[in-house]
Amino acid sequence: MDARETLLEAARARGESLAALSRMIGRNGTYLQQYVTKGSPKKLEEEDRRKLATFLGISESDLGAPQGNSYESPKASSGSSPRGGSRGAEWVDVPRLAVDASAGPGATAAGEQAFDAFRFSRRWLAEHGLDGAHLSSIRVVGDSMEPLLHEGDEVLVDRREQPFRDGVHVVRLDDSLLVKRVASRGAGQFSLLSQNLAYPPIQVSAGEFAIVGRVVWKSGRV
Numbered sequence: 001m002d003a004r005e006t007l008l009e010a011a012r013a014r015g016e017s018l019a020a021l022s023r024m025i026g027r028n029g030t031y032l033q034q035y036v037t038k039g040s041p042k043k044l045e046e047e048d049r050r051k052l053a054t055f056l057g058i059s060e061s062d063l064g065a066p067q068g069n070s071y072e073s074p075k076a077s078s079g080s081s082p083r084g085g086s087r088g089a090e091w092v093d094v095p096r097l098a099v100d101a102s103a104g105p106g107a108t109a110a111g112e113q114a115f116d117a118f119r120f121s122r123r124w125l126a127e128h129g130l131d132g133a134h135l136s137s138i139r140v141v142g143d144s145m146e147p148l149l150h151e152g153d154e155v156l157v158d159r160r161e162q163p164f165r166d167g168v169h170v171v172r173l174d175d176s177l178l179v180k181r182v183a184s185r186g187a188g189q190f191s192l193l194s195q196n197l198a199y200p201p202i203q204v205s206a207g208e209f210a211i212v213g214r215v216v217w218k219s220g221r222v
Contacts, residue, residue, distance in 0.1 A: 006062045006063060011056065014057075021052060024051070024095050057132075091122060092122050093132075094120055094136060094156065095136050096118060097114055118137055118154075128216070130216060131160065137157070139154050145181075149168075154218065158215075159213040167181065168181050171210065173208070179215060181193040189204075
């Protein structure tokens with residue numbers, strides 16, 4: 001199986017589109033589709049290959065890296081999957097997106113391009129019931145979620161579709177992204193709540209907003 005077929009199969013196994021993976025590595029949405037179907041570019045650049053291999057849990061050599069020049073360590077690459085990729089990699093890179101979620105009046109959603117990554121232990125993610133393929137990190141702006149979240153904190157967002165339960169979520173309201181505590185009021189009605197009591201609740205119906213993902217972790221300066 002060549003690198004293009006491997007990439008396509010690994011993306012399907014993860015439930016990720018080529019367009020989403022293209023944006024994750026900071027490319028335009030058609031980049032990997034053209035690579036797979038038209039052979040342009042002829043090979044992936046080293047940094048793109050590294051990000052994709054880590055994100056998809058496969059070896060860089062499966063994506064065209066020269067043997068012995070893989071980003072993964074021999075120990076991490078020792079366990080191979082039926083598809084030829086490594087399932088034993090010890091670390092997962094979670095993309096840091098160039099997107100802000102407002103803890104305030106609302107941040108306009110920008111293009112969801114990755115500019116960096118946080119590296120998490122695969123074991124740590126598993127212990128917390130998380131899948132790196134469905135995680136991304138975005139920055140918090142504003143003060144409405146203080147003292148829980150401060151401006152400049154970065155939050156890990158679990159984008160998997162799952163039954164709703166009250167908690168802190170990143171939501172899309174009109175053209176803005178907000179990070180709020182979402183509480184169900186029944187009958188398809190919800191409250192978007194701030195930790196900072198200076199901000200009043202926002203009352204919305206199910207059709208007026210969308211949950212992007214659940215906030216499962218935060219990082220920030222002490």
